[in-house]
Amino acid sequence: MESKPVIPGRDTLLVAEGRATAAAIRAEKPDGPWSREDLLTVFDQLKPTGYLGSTIDRQHGGSGLALGQFASLLEGLATEVPFLSNHSVQRFIVGAGSPEVRELVLPGLLDGTRIGSVAITEPHGGSSIREMRTTVVPDGAELVLNGSKDWVTHAMTADTAAVLCSDEQENPVRVIVDLYAPGVTRIPLHAHGLRHLTFGSLQFDDVRIQRWRVLEEDGVAGAKAGLGIARTLVAVQAVALGFRALVDATEHLATRTVRGSRVIDLDLTSGRVGALAAELQGARLLAYHAIEAVEAGQEAAAAMASGAKAHACAVAVRACSELVSTCAGHGLDRTSRLGDYRDDAEMLGTADGTGLVNHIIWGSYLKKHLGECF
Numbered sequence: 001m002e003s004k005p006v007i008p009g010r011d012t013l014l015v016a017e018g019r020a021t022a023a024a025i026r027a028e029k030p031d032g033p034w035s036r037e038d039l040l041t042v043f044d045q046l047k048p049t050g051y052l053g054s055t056i057d058r059q060h061g062g063s064g065l066a067l068g069q070f071a072s073l074l075e076g077l078a079t080e081v082p083f084l085s086n087h088s089v090q091r092f093i094v095g096a097g098s099p100e101v102r103e104l105v106l107p108g109l110l111d112g113t114r115i116g117s118v119a120i121t122e123p124h125g126g127s128s129i130r131e132m133r134t135t136v137v138p139d140g141a142e143l144v145l146n147g148s149k150d151w152v153t154h155a156m157t158a159d160t161a162a163v164l165c166s167d168e169q170e171n172p173v174r175v176i177v178d179l180y181a182p183g184v185t186r187i188p189l190h191a192h193g194l195r196h197l198t199f200g201s202l203q204f205d206d207v208r209i210q211r212w213r214v215l216e217e218d219g220v221a222g223a224k225a226g227l228g229i230a231r232t233l234v235a236v237q238a239v240a241l242g243f244r245a246l247v248d249a250t251e252h253l254a255t256r257t258v259r260g261s262r263v264i265d266l267d268l269t270s271g272r273v274g275a276l277a278a279e280l281q282g283a284r285l286l287a288y289h290a291i292e293a294v295e296a297g298q299e300a301a302a303a304m305a306s307g308a309k310a311h312a313c314a315v316a317v318r319a320c321s322e323l324v325s326t327c328a329g330h331g332l333d334r335t336s337r338l339g340d341y342r343d344d345a346e347m348l349g350t351a352d353g354t355g356l357v358n359h360i361i362w363g364s365y366l367k368k369h370l371g372e373c374f
């Protein structure tokens with residue numbers, strides 16, 4: 001195209017850098033789940049891109065990227081290796097960590113020699129973050145952690161987890177936990193998408209925690225702020241998967257003929273390609289719009305992040321599902337990866353809150369402000 005649409009906040013050079021890095025990673029490591037050693041190599045490859053230091057100020061050892069720039073990098077990476085994660089705990093520590101946690105835990109996360117994870121979801125249900133049953137209570141000079149968390153990304157490979165729990169006064173707090181400490185058990189979960197990564201449960205049985213590991217914040221407020229950023233990042237990644245499926249499917253349909261015509265040249269195909277591309281581009285615009293709102297600290301930012309995430313994932317799953325079926329046998333052949341894109345997009349739809357929950361958050365805000373949308 002001579003004139004590509006410009007999306008405010010989207011850095012096309014970083015998208016391209018993300019795509020090139022992702023292609024190199026995928027070429028070396030086609031199958032998963034990746035071991036800890038594999039992942040450390042991947043994060044080492046990502047170091048020059050600024051991935052590990054993301055939006056953290058340079059004075060705190062970060063990469064100083066704007067959120068739109070970081071999202072652009074993740075958008076590029078998502079075409080081959082979506083949802084690599086391991087960038088949030090650094091931000092939590094810089095925002096609310098004690099001097100000890102900054103000195104002892106942060107450097108390894110920033111230099112890619114340690115892997116961080118986020119543990120919020122509990123076995124009784126992950127949609128309400130105000131009902132934590134995991135507890136951290138005083139025990140002598142230290143604290144003791146008990147409970148369990150489900151669906152933790154990098155559960156089997158991470159060194160550290162930011163665990164949301166309740167303290168002795170039932171206040172929500174987040175604790176930076178060493179996952180090699182006695183009393184921590186990891187149980188793998190076998191997911192049907194994002195198969196390059198591990199997911200699983202973390203069980204904490206009388207895990208001793210030094211007091212300096214508690215973040216100095218309201219735990220729910222901290223978790224919600226983290227989720228706002230995470231949701232915008234998931235949104236751009238879901239759209240990237242949808243576009244990747246669209247590109248792969250149209251390339252395949254150019255090789256198929258029916259009644260003497262290439263399938264790609266049929267009006268029906270052009271119409272569907274146009275409709276899917278419009279939906280995906282609209283979802284991408286909303287995602288970068290939410291990113292701008294988060295960066296500017298707008299009142300609507302959290303709700304927009306939820307709305308953009310729910311919409312992007314729904315559009316991406318719909319596009320990938322339709323393209324799997326349009327490509328018929330090819331779509332059902334594992335080597336085509338179209339089914340993987342669909343499964344990965346579906347996983348993104350539930351990560352950081354289901355589509356329904358995020359639509360509720362967006363709708364609850366929007367219904368009070370609908371007049372301003374016209």
Ligand SMILES: Cc1cc2nc3c(=O)[nH]c(=O)nc-3n(C[C@H](O)[C@H](O)[C@H](O)COP(=O)(O)OP(=O)(O)OC[C@H]3O[C@@H](n4cnc5c(N)ncnc54)[C@H](O)[C@@H]3O)c2cc1C
Nearest residue numbers: 118119120121125126127151153347350351352353354356
């Ligand atoms: C790929 C992936 C990565 C993830 N990574 C992490 C991670 O790193 N750390 C972590 O802590 N968690 C993680 N999760 C868990 C994720 O955050 C939860 O799965 C999600 O929040 C939903 O929780 P749940 O699965 O327990 O669903 P539940 O809370 O059990 O919800 C069940 C159903 O109830 C619906 N529901 C919820 N609220 C309402 C309502 N008000 N009205 C009607 N219906 C409602 C939901 O939409 C859902 O359909 C991950 C999940 C996935 C899929």
